[in-house]
Amino acid sequence: MHSYQVAVVGAGYVGLTTAACLASLGHRVRCTDSDRGKLARLKRGEVDILEKGLPGLVAEGIAAGRLGFVESAAEAVETAEAVFLCVPTPMGEGGMADLSAVIDVATKVRDVLSPGCVLVNKSTVPVGTAARVAALLGRDDVAVVSNPEFLREGTAVHDFLNPDRIVVGSDTRGPAERVAALYARLGAPTVLTDAASAEMVKYAANCFLATKLSYVNAIAELCERLGADIGDVTEGMGYDRRIGPTFLSPGPGWGGSCLPKDTMALKQVAEVAGFEFGLLDEVISGNAKQASRVVERIAVACGLDADADLTGLRIGLLGLTFKAGTNDLRDSPALSVARLLAERGAELTGYDPGLTGAEPPIPGVRVVDDPYYIAKDAHALVLLTDWPQFRALDWPRIAGLLEGPVVIDTRNHLDPDALSRAGIAWRGFGRPPVDPVRTPSLDPVP
Known part of the structure; x- marks a missing residue:
């Protein structure tokens, strides 16, 4: 397989995974990012992102000389045969995707892209963006291709190396085929289409x-x-x-x-x-x-009316990240629930295995580094993120720490019988409640 020279602009979840995985496939990859501190850490093999397998791939790529990190986007792209744009496209005004980072990078690199290079848009962008970027470049010798990513945080490396499909969109077939060739070793089904259709697929x-x-x-x-x-x-x-x-x-x-x-x-x-x-x-x-429904369920599980004032109610939160296996708090439903609980007066303590304490404070939540701390004197525990290690907690110990022995399991993740045997009431979603097992009285029958 031909080894390509590749540039990746952006070293976030998508960009860093793309860079490291393409290097593992034998390509020569240079990655850049606007965060110089992040680049300095990556050069030392330090990965900030909690992503299974990613630190190892980064270290292997650096050691093999196939993966490097540079501060200048121009330096990264000047000899590249394919340039991947992996920059944020956050929600902008009115809900439309904010393309300012895409436009900014395209503007900066358009004059240094080598003839015959393919600019690959990996970021999630609205239909028509490839055409817009091509017009901005104004270069007939550089093709713009849409190649959407389908990576799940927590399993991004696995998803990249074991894809369900590769989607490549270009209004001319040659550039699309060159981008598809980058993934040839993966043997995945490949959809070659026009740019607008590829953008729509994501x-x-x-x-x-x-x-x-x-x-x-x-x-x-x-x-x-x-x-x-x-x-x-x-x-x-x-x-x-x-x-x-x-x-x-x-x-x-x-x-x-x-x-x-x-x-x-x-x-x-x-x-x-x-x-x-x-x-x-x-x-x-x-x-x-949904967050309001969850808060109502918590209030009822604590013996209150669904719309009751929760002032003074102490609640422990199991999980704060948006999903297990990541340290990503962006748009986490757990935080949406926490915010509503805090607005209604609840006192919140949270624990998440993915958080190290280096993250910004979470308003209304005291974050601790031990799951048993959140149970002490709590009127209830609420499981919001389905980390596997929560199943293995010492539930009899937790029962002894709780003020109110009830767990609201918003993801139906825990074993209701295990909690019941520990003396804890389990309340799931869409399933019948399970109450604590009551030990039969040993007093003699009169």
């Missing part, structure tokens, strides 16, 4: 996943009202190959760096196109209500 996929999550949260609430078990319901659904088992777990809402901004961006794109996307509107509004 939004269509993420919004469909958001739809499944909002749908299953609604079904979970309906199960509670009808006495059904959401676990059995989704198992029965998941065996249907038309549906599949993924993204059918209820929770405190969907969040993270992708789904919230991508759903809003597609909503805005639809409005600009004059299309009334009512289904997507309901998906977004349903998710916006």
Whole structure:
């Protein structure tokens, strides 16, 4: 396989994973970022991102001489055959994706890109961005290609090296084929299409996943009202190959760096196109209500009215990141719940295995480094992120620390029977409640 010279602009979750994985495939990669402190740490092999397998790949790439980090974007791209833009496209005004970073980088590098180079947009961008960037470059000898990423935080390296598909979009086939060749060793199904369709694939996929999550949260609430078990319901659904088992777990809402901004961006794109996307509107509004539903459930589990004042109620939060396996707090549904609890007066203490204490303070939450600290004198524990290690906690010990022996498990992650045997009431979502096992009295019968 031909070894390409590649530049990656942006060393975040997507950029650093892309750079390290392409280097592991034998390509020669130079990566740059606007954060010079981050670059200095990366040159020493220090990875700030909590991502399984990524530190090892970075170290291997540096040691093999296939991966390097440079401060200047111009230096990174000047000899590259393919330049990957992996810069943030956060939610901008009105929900539309903010393309300022994409435009800024394209402007800076357009005069130093080598003839025949392919500029690859890896960032999630609205339909039409490739054409806009091509017009900005104003170079007939440089092609702009859309190559959306489908990486999940926490499993990004695995996802990159074991993709379901590779999508490459270009209005001319040659550049698309050159980009697809970068991934040849992976042997994944490859979709070659036009740039607009490739850009649309990413939004269509993420919004469909958001739809499944909002749908299953609604079904979970309906199960509670009808006495059904959401676990059995989704198992029965998941065996249907038309549906599949993924993204059918209820929770405190969907969040993270992708789904919230991508759903809003597609909503805005639809409005600009004059299309009334009512289904997507309901998906977004349903998710916006989920945090309030969770807070109401917490109040009821603590023996209060759903809308009661929670002043003085001490609550421990298990998990604060938006998903297990990451240290990412961006648009975390756990923080949405925490914010509403704090607004209603609750006293909050939180623990998350992914947080080191170096993160910015979380308003309204005292973050500690031991899960047992959050249980001391708490009226309830609330599991918000499904870290595997929460299953292995010493629940009898926690029962002895709690003021109120109840756990609200927003992700149905824990073993209700284990908690019951420990003397703790378990309250899940879309499933029947499980109360503590009561030890029979040993007093003689009169």
